[in-house]
Amino acid sequence: MSHQTGITANEKLLRVFGKSKEGKLRLIKISIENEELTCTGMQEVKKDWEKDYDKFIAPLIEENTPCYILYRLDEKTSLGHAWLLLSYVPETATIRQKMLYASTKATLKLEFGSSHIKEELHATTKDETTLQGYYRNKKNFAAPAPLTSREEELNEIKKTEVNTDISTDTRHQTLGGINFPLTEAASNAIKDATHGLHDYLQFKIDLQNEIIELVKAKKLALSDLQKEIPKDQARYHIFSFKHTHEGDYLESFVFIYSMPGYSCSVKERMMYSSCKQPFLKVIEDYGMEIAKRLEIDDGDELTEEFLMEELHPKKILHRPQFAKPKGPPNRGPKRLTRPQQAE
Template sequence: MQSGITASTELQEAFNDFTADSSFFALPITISNEALTPQQPIPFTSSDFTSSLPSLKDHLQPKTPIYLILRPSPAVNHGLIAVTYVPSVAPVRQKMLYASTRNTLTRDLGLEKFGDSVFATDDFEVLDPGHWEARTQGAGTKKEGGLSAGDDILTREERELQSVKRAEEEERHGTQGRDLMGSGGSGGRLAMKTTDDARQALSTLGQEGSFVQLGIEVSSETLELLKSEEGIQPGGFLEAVPGDRPSYSFYHYPGTEEVIFLYTCPGSSKVKERMVYASARASVLQLAKGEGVNVTKRLEQGDTGEVTEQRLMDEAGLKSAGAESANTRQGFARPKRPGKR
């Protein structure tokens, strides 16, 4: 799993300066505007690695992920340590973003320059000298078994991303929605901003053939109305779903009481779009429910071409004319008698 985010030119230059100056102990790095961006480097407070660890404390915030590139000693410019700090209470999409980009960080800067990769969810895992001593002992055991530093980074990447995927599943099923839902858990309330016309449009879905499409302005994390139409046929509904961006679409299928919710996220979507839309999906459904919309069918697809008029008809509980006539002609046919052996 890769995020598509890359190291900025600014980071490349800062990293070169960091490796060239052995007085620097740490280089903090964050993700900003879909690029890996450096912060001010931190100097050694002594000639000892563990004695300099307390200088990292202010950079380890309770809910904010960060990368830290650490120098093991002022005497060396190789064998750097790539620390990924992702607090367990950080927003799910931030967890995914930082965990899925950490491998890119070391590769873009030069995998051969790193001797270890550490993933931490609590600040004491970074600040406590005892944890570093335990890691050093563990690394020695692995090297005796023939595992290279590069292999170690990749295997840790795969293992740690499993926990991020579990967090995403929790978000999908509504168990970790507190960063998007209102504190009171009200079904129709979003912590992210929602425009008035988006809410008002949802109230029109009581009419057959009505169609409402919502999207998220990612930069401001605002849920907004993209389209709203009435009396639209299934083919027109599918044509109105964009193929170049994620969207949430609600459609009241004509002649039924079925309201279909269609979430699409094309493969060409930016990584941040995918994460924001995925984490907000359950809350958007709660918003619709709070506005009186009874969603009876839910569809999730990568691309719009994967959903057809026949699929919509099936979801609405209707049969095509061809299928009905075939069933009528067949009737209740008596099963054939088994042949003789």
């Protein structure tokens, strides 16, 4: 985790953040002034995001002065509009300014809501803050990353699955897992949950586009957890179970894979099963420690007693000794045998 400065948003900026979720604001300029994050500029939506981009951003960029700009895109996610976070820190800025803006960005994202930020752009020149600079940056990062040997292997498997005949003679094959990418909102929600911003996350697989999407991210009491489990669709869930055990207060992340019986299609069942392990690996790579992994078919199972038993199973300290059965009655005295003496 990066070092943070303790600089937080002032009341005015927090009110602007709240207003931004209504969808009318196109842009918010944020600066660090008097050891706090403050709003130093706003613009409402006029046209589409590309036409508004240079018209709104260019006048706000000062040659030698760092700032953050939150820019609302027209794309929508399950949580609302997607936003771009532009960090402008010119080379002419002082070392203190560079360090201050770099280490405060994480706080800004948390207070605005990381799950709403779809893209990030870091600029050091005014040219990089233009729409052309934005597209240049996207092009530079669009080149595919080199595949691992496992990813290459999975690609080959996918190719061989096309037009495959299945019969009674077909041999059963199993895959180690299919690694679908996460949307930006899903990745950010996991990171936010590790910082305590969410108690509950729900994810679904977009089977057509082969990605994992965020469905819900919120604070949630254990008593309401059962209501969040769909009765007719498969889902992945992460729940922060707050409890005490042997006098210690614990906050344990529980991963729940819910599959409601056979009401789901065979394809859906196969994909959720195959994607589970790679998805768990991604979660752990983001720094979230999963204390328990559960598979359920009904949300009614998720009671406090059930979770406590799964996380802290009772230990049997003393096993009863096996009692030797009594011999049959009236079997007569034991026969004594004399040891043979060597001649």
